[in-house]
Amino acid sequence: MMKTFEYDDKLPSLALPTLEHTLERYLDSVRAVVNDDEYVKTKKIVEQFAKGTGRELHEQLKTNIEKGQQRNWVRHQPNTVPFFDRS
Secondary structure, eight states: OOOTTTTGSSSSSOOOOHHHHHHHHHHHEEEEEESHHHHHHHHHHHHHHHHHHHHHHHHHOOOOOTTTSOTTTTTTOOOOSSSOOOO
């Protein structure tokens, strides 16, 4: 019997989407479920995230993939950087 992940290492890696593309898709998803005021607030938060923590996380992920430390960006990421600034 074949094991679930037996050939996992032979599959091609998924391309890492740009941070901008990912955030655009997120905003498209949010747009469908929030009102205009909530969308404006969410968009501002996403823009701040893109300039700071989001950029940092994306670069860390890209580096891990380039160094061969991680094959797939979809897999769980260790929580090494706080996702939201608490200040």
